[in-house]
Amino acid sequence: MNTGGLIEYLVNGLQAGLLLFVISTGLTLSFGLMRVVNLAHGSFYMLGAFVGLTVAQLSGSFILGAVAAAIGAAIAGWVIERALFRRLYPRGPFAQMLVSFGLIFVFDELVRIVWGGDVRSLPRPAALSDSYEWLGASIEGYRLFLIAFGALVCAALFVGLVRTPIGTAVRAAVDDREASELLGMKVTALFSLVFLVGAGLAGVAGYVAIPIVNAFPGMGDDVLVSCLVVVVIGGLGSVLGSLLASLLIGYALTVGQVLVAGYAPAVMYAVLTLVLLLRPHGLLGKAEGV
Amino acid sequence: MNKLNALGCARMALAASFAIGAASASAAEDLKIGTVLSFSQVMGVYGNAILDGMNFAIEEAGGSVAGRKIVLVKEDDKNDPKVALQLVRRYVKDEKVNFLVGPVASHVAAAIRDEVHRSKTFLLIANAGNDELTRELCSPYVIRTSFSNWQWNYPLGEYAAANLGKRGAIIASNYVAGKQMGSSFADGFKKGGGSIVDEQWPAMGTADFASTMTKLRGLGNGVDVVWNFIPGSGTVNFINQYAQAKLKPQQVGPQSNADEFFFDALKDNAIGVIGSGQYVQSMETPRNLAFVAAYKKKYNRAPAPVDVAGYDSMRLIIETARRLNGNLSDKKAVRQAMVDSEIDSPRGYFKIDAKDGNVIQNIYITKVVKRANGAYAHDVLKTMEKVRDPDTSCKLNWD
Numbered sequence: 001m002n003t004g005g006l007i008e009y010l011v012n013g014l015q016a017g018l019l020l021f022v023i024s025t026g027l028t029l030s031f032g033l034m035r036v037v038n039l040a041h042g043s044f045y046m047l048g049a050f051v052g053l054t055v056a057q058l059s060g061s062f063i064l065g066a067v068a069a070a071i072g073a074a075i076a077g078w079v080i081e082r083a084l085f086r087r088l089y090p091r092g093p094f095a096q097m098l099v100s101f102g103l104i105f106v107f108d109e110l111v112r113i114v115w116g117g118d119v120r121s122l123p124r125p126a127a128l129s130d131s132y133e134w135l136g137a138s139i140e141g142y143r144l145f146l147i148a149f150g151a152l153v154c155a156a157l158f159v160g161l162v163r164t165p166i167g168t169a170v171r172a173a174v175d176d177r178e179a180s181e182l183l184g185m186k187v188t189a190l191f192s193l194v195f196l197v198g199a200g201l202a203g204v205a206g207y208v209a210i211p212i213v214n215a216f217p218g219m220g221d222d223v224l225v226s227c228l229v230v231v232v233i234g235g236l237g238s239v240l241g242s243l244l245a246s247l248l249i250g251y252a253l254t255v256g257q258v259l260v261a262g263y264a265p266a267v268m269y270a271v272l273t274l275v276l277l278l279r280p281h282g283l284l285g286k287a288e289g290v
Numbered sequence: 291m292n293k294l295n296a297l298g299c300a301r302m303a304l305a306a307s308f309a310i311g312a313a314s315a316s317a318a319e320d321l322k323i324g325t326v327l328s329f330s331q332v333m334g335v336y337g338n339a340i341l342d343g344m345n346f347a348i349e350e351a352g353g354s355v356a357g358r359k360i361v362l363v364k365e366d367d368k369n370d371p372k373v374a375l376q377l378v379r380r381y382v383k384d385e386k387v388n389f390l391v392g393p394v395a396s397h398v399a400a401a402i403r404d405e406v407h408r409s410k411t412f413l414l415i416a417n418a419g420n421d422e423l424t425r426e427l428c429s430p431y432v433i434r435t436s437f438s439n440w441q442w443n444y445p446l447g448e449y450a451a452a453n454l455g456k457r458g459a460i461i462a463s464n465y466v467a468g469k470q471m472g473s474s475f476a477d478g479f480k481k482g483g484g485s486i487v488d489e490q491w492p493a494m495g496t497a498d499f500a501s502t503m504t505k506l507r508g509l510g511n512g513v514d515v516v517w518n519f520i521p522g523s524g525t526v527n528f529i530n531q532y533a534q535a536k537l538k539p540q541q542v543g544p545q546s547n548a549d550e551f552f553f554d555a556l557k558d559n560a561i562g563v564i565g566s567g568q569y570v571q572s573m574e575t576p577r578n579l580a581f582v583a584a585y586k587k588k589y590n591r592a593p594a595p596v597d598v599a600g601y602d603s604m605r606l607i608i609e610t611a612r613r614l615n616g617n618l619s620d621k622k623a624v625r626q627a628m629v630d631s632e633i634d635s636p637r638g639y640f641k642i643d644a645k646d647g648n649v650i651q652n653i654y655i656t657k658v659v660k661r662a663n664g665a666y667a668h669d670v671l672k673t674m675e676k677v678r679d680p681d682t683s684c685k686l687n688w689d
Contacts, residue, residue: 002508004507004508005504005505005507005508008500008504008507009501009504012498012500012501012504016498016500108330109330112330112334117330117335117338118335118551118554118555119522119526119551119552119555120554120555121530121554121555121556121557124534129534131534131535131536138507138536140534140535143500211530212497212498212527212531213498213527214497214523214526214527214530214555216523217330217334219523222495222497254500254501257493257496257501257502258501258504258505261464261490261491261492261493261496261501261502262464262491262492262493263464263493264492264496265493265495
């Protein structure tokens with residue numbers, strides 16, 4: 001393999017990993033906080049993509065589209081949390097999984113009814129549509145933008161979680177929910193916020209992914225599986241763990257596509273199996289006190 | 291209620307159900323056609339188009355043939371082999387359908403083939419191109435009105451080797467149709483004196499082809515032709531990313547890689563892509579011009595190849611029923627009528643091969659162009675006349 005090819009693989013893997021991180025953070029946090037398994041998380045990714053696409057096409061502004069994607073998906077997340085998940089907390093993971101699994105079909109069909117079944121694309125913004133030649137590699141400007149975007153979200157999340165009172169509360173609640181509640185924290189209210197932010201992030205990720213993978217009904221189903229793998233590998237509830245896991249899976253898929261193209265998804269599961277054998281609670285997870 | 295009474299009730303109910311059964315048998319004059327199509331998710335676009343084509347033919351025929359009203363029974367097969375199999379069983383057992391039309395995907399077709407054969411219900415395949423269905427796995431009850439994977443790609447391979455260059459790369463999704471199409475192209479390409487210098491088989495569902503593009507770029511000027519087939523929305527990603535990567539080799543593949551369904555999503559990236567298929571919307575034959583105009587009037591959109599496959603399937607059913615005067619009980623006669631039927635398809639020549647049930651038709655080698663009005667269309671580069679699968683492994687077995 002030549003240097004150019006190697007650089008391209010490194011860049012593509014990093015981009016795939018960071019995007020996956022942005023999508024899966026919401027899932028990681030909602031699981032960490034409330035032990036809620038939301039299988040419809042991929043639907044926020046899809047909804048964000050379609051809302052953003054529509055606004056971008058109407059307004060002609062890529063940035064406005066991104067804002068709309070975040071807001072649209074966050075609103076959907078807020079409604080779903082208020083209307084459904086709130087009723088499901090006491091009923092355990094099985095009820096949550098069933099309901100959220102059903103939601104996938106509802107959202108897929110909803111999108112098909114509103115936007116039709118066609119594959120839709122969004123051109124890259126003019127400023128990002130060039131490719132750059134470097135050491136024999138041809139690197140797409142848009143992928144560099146995605147890397148910067150992922151890194152920015154990542155930094156904002158860590159600063160938010162470490163430096164703000166709300167972030168501290170979220171970390172405390174993930175660490176020990178009962179104790180936090182005993183201390184007077186409103187964990188359910190906190191959870192609403194986390195759910196909303198997570199949905200918004202997934203939505204904006206779906207939107208910025210369109211120039212690479214397009215938008216179509218059911219687009220969230222594929223990323224959901226990768227997200228669940230990330231949550232498990234990272235250690236339930238650990239944001240840093242999910243960052244490491246996202247990068248690991250991003251590279252596993254990229255390298256897998258180079259070495260054994262036909263079995264790239266299998267490489268992801270091989271990584272999952274290996275991590276769970278060595279660290280049963282994930283990279284940075286801690287044992288459940290059950 | 292005592293025991294005797296209960297027994298009496300049961301008898302009466304039984305008698306009543308027999309009576310109803312007899313009544314419905316004598317009134318069963320509807321010509322029932324069950325569809326095995328997806329109306330949701332990625333394949334929904336194809337399922338709906340086939341259905342539109344069928345409905346167009348039914349309307350054209352005035353809704354009935356030989357005194358029998360034409361009734362469609364349609365449920366979503368979700369592009370899932372298990373769901374499709376249950377649908378077929380239900381259609382045959384409960385609905386007593388006379389014909390089945392479907393499926394879009396080859397693995398769904400493979401899953402229902404045995405049930406179709408066992409139940410002796412005629413299936414008209416309106417899309418799935420799996421070669422085996424009209425080769426080793428052929429059945430007298432299976433007719434294909436669309437195309438076979440070989441039919442699209444072998445002639446394209448010959449064309450590419452003769453006109454585009456002798457060094458080819460093959461990239462296709464790693465599943466049955468991808469493998470069959472890729473090897474058919476390779477066979478035709480080698481027959482024409484070309485050689486395959488690279489093969490890549492990305493997993494089904496791969497959305498980002500960045501690694502594939504990197505590998506292709508690594509081959510530099512060592513490739514003249516890149517043949518590819520990625521089904522569903524993946525083809526849009528592939529072609530857009532190919533353009534983004536500014537790769538030089540000529541892109542070729544099934545015409546469906548870049549067709550009416552995807553022009554909106556591909557835009558100028560589609561220009562110049564060479565394809566092969568059995569129907570070209572822009573063909574200026576009087577028959578096709580009239581068809582396209584009428585279709586546009588009804589659906590406010592132009593027909594794609596799958597619309598025509600749905601339309602021709604229904605036309606073939608109607609023509610068969612007309613020839614047999616509505617009497618479809620003799621299975622051998624039904625098949626003979628289908629093989630003998632001549633329908634003036636918008637695609638051009640159309641005849642069912644008595645040997646294996648696959649359609650004999652022209653294959654058009656096309657190129658995507660942008661017309662002066664900004665619309666995208668296919669221009670025909672070459673017409674391969676009356677292409678017939680030369681394979682002889684089909685042994686028709688009626689039981």
